[in-house]
Amino acid sequence: MAIVAIVAGVLFGAGGLLALYRIIRGPSVLDRVIASDVLVATVICALGAEMALNRHVDTLPVLLVLALFAVLGSLSVARFLSVRERS
Structure with a gap:
């Protein structure tokens, strides 16, 4: 199980970089x-x-807030760019 966690951590780190x-x-x-x-x-x-x-759910609120910010950020940028293209 530790090998899977290490591989997943490396892949997440590479994706982030x-x-x-x-x-x-x-x-x-x-x-x-x-x-x-x-x-x-x-x-x-x-x-x-x-x-x-x-095996815990302590960071579940953090996940929900991150998902909310991601959606709102994408929507606001898309709206900004669509208004900017019309001008």
Whole structure:
């Protein structure tokens, strides 16, 4: 079980680093928004895996707040970009 946890941690870390790279180097705003969504999804999955491994639900409110911020952030950027394109 420890090997699975280590492999999952490495993969989550690699995904997070790649998303951070795309946030920094993204050629457009949409690339950065998608990368930030990927980063938040990676953090949510990592917290969920930690909850499953340690068999607790203490960080469940954190997962819900992160999911809410991810959805609201994506919707607000999409709305901002659609209004900006009309102008």
